[in-house]
Structures are given as structure tokens and as C-alpha cells.
Amino acid sequence: MGDWKIGDDRRRRSTDQLRELREANDGQVAWDTEAPADFTYLFHPDHVLVGAEDVDEFEAAVARLDKDILGEPPRRDDVLLLGGDLVRYVLAERSGGESVPDVLELLERGGLRQGLASPDHWVHVSPGGGTACPAVEPEETGLTEPWPPVAPQDEGHDVRVVVVDTGWNPPSGNDPRTPWLKGVDGDDELNGPDLRPYAGHGTFIAGVVRCMAPLTTVFVEGFAIGGVGGGGILESEMVRQLEEAMARKPQVINLSAGCRTRLDLPSIAFSRFYRRHLKGEDCVLVAAAGNDSWAAPFWPAAFPWAVGVGSLDRDGRVSSFSNYGVSADVYALGRNIVNAFPDGTFECHETPNKGDVRVFGTGLARWSGTSFAAPIVAGLIAREISETGSSAADARDAVLARAVYDSDPLVGPHMELRQPYPHP
Known part of the structure; x- marks a missing residue:
């Protein structure tokens, strides 16, 4: 090695x-x-x-x-x-x-x-070739509120969102510091005081969805429970997890994971999953575009039936780590997102911070990557369904239609920073 x-x-x-x-x-x-x-x-x-x-x-x-x-x-x-x-x-x-x-x-x-x-x-948690994880490891934050903040929602139709990810941290659902997660459920990722790599990833993403669409029913389907798999899963096993997700009858699935493939050919496993379970269903799959700063296809984000999401910085420019091109149908904030995270001690495993010890004790963390841009879009689609009662496909189209275009042909449509959440 x-x-x-x-x-x-x-x-x-x-x-x-x-x-x-x-x-x-x-x-x-x-x-x-x-x-x-x-x-x-x-x-x-x-x-x-x-x-x-x-x-x-x-x-x-x-x-x-x-x-x-x-x-x-x-x-x-x-x-x-x-x-x-x-x-x-x-x-x-x-x-x-x-x-x-x-x-x-x-x-x-x-x-x-x-x-x-x-x-x-x-398939790995928001990977690509050249990197196999989020853009950075989780970082401590002095903030006491999430960013983007909770977008108030007084009423709406029930919408089911499944986050297929590393699992769920149950204490976050009853923590007074993270009230926006009340009612969220999922497969317990079995956290202890020493946090493993990718701990909290699914919980953080569920929190982002809930901030965008507070009235949604969110379940976190775990594929790396207890640290098994190192945050990765074979595509043949991932589609079994997606089958379990579909059994919950979601209108939106968030998958902040993906892979490159041999010769950049479409993934056979994801193609078969779509044909067997997603095609014709009232369900939209939102996927992270990957964090490798390139345009090569990243699956499943690159499929026309998925909504691939790239990352923006706070100033509205595409993040240096974000993939673009066929894998990014739209861009949303993905740099320095703040949301729920388990309390515990985390030792960094990656250069240049390898060996650095980070202590989390506020119920929140700061994290960057297309992993965290994807649930902003998934949450917006869920909110559109909730507020209008539309189909998942119509909600997807409505949300994407509100994106603005950049003059850079590599960028394409992106979510305006002041929409849907307020600028400070």
C-alpha cells in the first residue's frame, strides 16, 4: 500500500x-x-x-x-x-x-x-476515484444552531423520506439541542464514546433533510452498522439496502454515496434496481455527485433518473472538491454545513490530520462534501410534496425549475443561496 x-x-x-x-x-x-x-x-x-x-x-x-x-x-x-x-x-x-x-x-x-x-x-460514502469519503472529516463547531437553519413549516401533507446511509444515532432524536430531529427513526449505528470513521454521517444528513422540510417522516436505512464495511458497501449489496428502503414506500430517497465504474459504464446493479423497483413509482432518488473535482460519471448520480447534486460554497461558487458534468444536475450548499452529530471523541484517520483528536460535545458538527448538498435538494423536494400535495416527479421538476443558471457551462443550474433558506 x-x-x-x-x-x-x-x-x-x-x-x-x-x-x-x-x-x-x-x-x-x-x-x-x-x-x-x-x-x-x-x-x-x-x-x-x-x-x-x-x-x-x-x-x-x-x-x-x-x-x-x-x-x-x-x-x-x-x-x-x-x-x-x-x-x-x-x-x-x-x-x-x-x-x-x-x-x-x-x-x-x-x-x-x-x-x-x-x-x-x-460504493462508498460520497466517494469517487482519488478520494473515498466526504470532502473532509467532521469538524467541531462553536455554533449552537444548524446551518442552513430550520425553515419554518406550519402545515403540510405527510411525506416519507428514507436516507440510505451509515445508520442513525438515536440520542439525537431526543436531544433538546437538536429538536428538529424529533420523530426521526432508523437503524441504530451503535455509537460509543470513541466515534469511528463515518459515525454520524446518516444522522447529519437526516438533520439537513429535516431543516429543509420539518414535517417529513424520515427513516435512516443503515448499511454500515457498527462500523462494518468502513463506510463502504458492494453495489450488489447496496441495491438490497435500496430494496429495503423502497419497502417503506418513500417519496424521496437520499443516497449520499456512489462509485466510478470500469470504463465508466453504467452500473449494472443500479440500472437493475431502477428497472425493477423505481421505474414507474412515485419516488425520486437524490444522489451525491462525488468529491473529486472531475466530470467523469459517478453512479447513481449520473443516471438520468437520479437527481445528482454537486456542492456550492457559501459565496455561491462551485466547491473545489465537487464533481460536475453529467453527475451534477443541480448544485446546492455543501461547504461547512452544520447539523446534528453524536457526542464523543473522534480520531482523524486521514492525511494531513491523521492522529488529530476532535472532541464533540455540543450535539453538532461542521462537515463539507456533496454528501451534504444532496439532502438540501432532497429536503426541498420533500417540502414541495408536503406543501402542494404533488407527485414526487412534479415536485422534483418544480424544485429544479427554481434553480438559477451560471454563465460557466461546467456549472449549470444551482440553488440560489437565498432560496430556500434566509441569508443572515
């Missing part, structure tokens, strides 16, 4: 993140480059994903492959994914040490259609 360019904080930070992710997942994390800091996507070293109707073509291509590469045929995993619509194969050990992308390239040279089979990519 060494990196020759040790003097570059960004590269060292990426290496720190991958080390944490790999250790948290028993070494089952691989990347597409020699130096970890240069990665563009992460994947399971032995998994291949194939759509159910493409299984015969995939297995025929494998049968044509040189038997010296795969000593035995891939084993079809018995885990049921998307009702059988998605099939996960486990490759046997490769005699020449070929990676999953190497094997797929050989299969495609032998006639397999490109994109029919895919690595099982690692």
Missing part, C-alpha cells in the same frame, strides 16, 4: 482511505491502478455481476476462454439479488493472477458484449 509520492497530502489521504476500507473488509477491496492513490474505481477481487437474461451469453464466453486462465468455471453465488434479476458470480483463483477487469477484457476480446458483465464495485 505504499506510494512513492509521499509528499502529496491528497495522495496520502487516498492511500489512508483505501487502507481503512480494505482492512474493514478483510482485504476484499481491489483497485484498477498500481498505486492506490491513482485509482478510478474499486471492486471486489473475485465478483462478477451479470443480468439474469445475459447469463447464457456470459457462461458461453467463459467456456471459450483459455482454461489456463480460469482453472474452473465461475461459481454462481446463491445470494438472491433483486429477485434474481441480478446474478453474482465468484471467480476461482486465476493461475496468472489476472484481476476481474483483466478477465472481463479477455472475455470481451473473445466476443462477449462490452458491459454485459461487470466487476462488483465498492
Whole structure:
């Protein structure tokens, strides 16, 4: 896991993140480059994903492959994914040490259609290639109120929002310092006095949603409970979490996570989830655009059926870390957001702050990233549904129609800073 360019904080930070992710997942994390800091996507070293109707073509291509590469045929995993619509194969050990992308390239040279089979990519809390986490680790704040502040709402229709994230901190829902979270529920992330990486991420995001739309019903669906996974999850498992989210009949889902993919092809898992569960439903998925300052597609934000959200600074300019282009349909404030956070001691794990100890005892934290821009937009959509009784799709269109445009063609539409929350 060494990196020759040790003097570059960004590269060292990426290496720190991958080390944490790999250790948290028993070494089952691989990347597409020699130096970890240069990665563009992460994947399971032995998994291949194939759509159910493409299984015969995939297995025929494998049968044509040189038997010296795969000593035995891939084993079809018995885990049921998307009702059988998605099939996960486990490759046997490769005699020449070929990676999953190497094997797929050989299969495609032998006639397999490109994109029919895919690595099982690692989805991470607002990641991208080159960084695999929020733009910064959580920071202490002297503020006693959230920013953006709670937008008053006296009445409205009930709206269900599911935040698919790292879990929920139950004390925050009954804390007099964070009254806007009263009634929020979710999968307990099992915090202790020593906070792990990504602790509080889902709680913070739920708080942002509630500040935008106080009358919404919010549930936090946890995918990294108790620190399992290091804040990451395979895309084949993420879609199972999204299935659980859909079972709650939400009108809005917030997913502050995503991934790059091999050859930047659309994620098979997310595509299948949309086709099976989201298409035709009165539900909008809002996703973070990622924090790598680039325009390459970041899934699921880059799909046309998702609302991808980039980050703005307080002055209305695009944050230096924010992705743009196809992954960002709109931009909203994502720098120095303040919201609910568990009390406890947090030790930074990433360069240049590695080893720094931060003590949280006010019920709040300050955090930056597209992770936190996304729930502003998700909350605005939920509020539009609540106040007008419209469908989720109509609410999405109404919120996006109120965005203003910047003269920079890379930026596109963004939420005006004074709307929907007041400027101090």
C-alpha cells in the first residue's frame, strides 16, 4: 500500500482511505491502478455481476476462454439479488493472477458484449476515484444552531423520506439541542464514546433533510452498522439496502454515496434496481455527485433518473472538491454545513490530520462534501410534496425549475443561496 509520492497530502489521504476500507473488509477491496492513490474505481477481487437474461451469453464466453486462465468455471453465488434479476458470480483463483477487469477484457476480446458483465464495485460514502469519503472529516463547531437553519413549516401533507446511509444515532432524536430531529427513526449505528470513521454521517444528513422540510417522516436505512464495511458497501449489496428502503414506500430517497465504474459504464446493479423497483413509482432518488473535482460519471448520480447534486460554497461558487458534468444536475450548499452529530471523541484517520483528536460535545458538527448538498435538494423536494400535495416527479421538476443558471457551462443550474433558506 505504499506510494512513492509521499509528499502529496491528497495522495496520502487516498492511500489512508483505501487502507481503512480494505482492512474493514478483510482485504476484499481491489483497485484498477498500481498505486492506490491513482485509482478510478474499486471492486471486489473475485465478483462478477451479470443480468439474469445475459447469463447464457456470459457462461458461453467463459467456456471459450483459455482454461489456463480460469482453472474452473465461475461459481454462481446463491445470494438472491433483486429477485434474481441480478446474478453474482465468484471467480476461482486465476493461475496468472489476472484481476476481474483483466478477465472481463479477455472475455470481451473473445466476443462477449462490452458491459454485459461487470466487476462488483465498492460504493462508498460520497466517494469517487482519488478520494473515498466526504470532502473532509467532521469538524467541531462553536455554533449552537444548524446551518442552513430550520425553515419554518406550519402545515403540510405527510411525506416519507428514507436516507440510505451509515445508520442513525438515536440520542439525537431526543436531544433538546437538536429538536428538529424529533420523530426521526432508523437503524441504530451503535455509537460509543470513541466515534469511528463515518459515525454520524446518516444522522447529519437526516438533520439537513429535516431543516429543509420539518414535517417529513424520515427513516435512516443503515448499511454500515457498527462500523462494518468502513463506510463502504458492494453495489450488489447496496441495491438490497435500496430494496429495503423502497419497502417503506418513500417519496424521496437520499443516497449520499456512489462509485466510478470500469470504463465508466453504467452500473449494472443500479440500472437493475431502477428497472425493477423505481421505474414507474412515485419516488425520486437524490444522489451525491462525488468529491473529486472531475466530470467523469459517478453512479447513481449520473443516471438520468437520479437527481445528482454537486456542492456550492457559501459565496455561491462551485466547491473545489465537487464533481460536475453529467453527475451534477443541480448544485446546492455543501461547504461547512452544520447539523446534528453524536457526542464523543473522534480520531482523524486521514492525511494531513491523521492522529488529530476532535472532541464533540455540543450535539453538532461542521462537515463539507456533496454528501451534504444532496439532502438540501432532497429536503426541498420533500417540502414541495408536503406543501402542494404533488407527485414526487412534479415536485422534483418544480424544485429544479427554481434553480438559477451560471454563465460557466461546467456549472449549470444551482440553488440560489437565498432560496430556500434566509441569508443572515
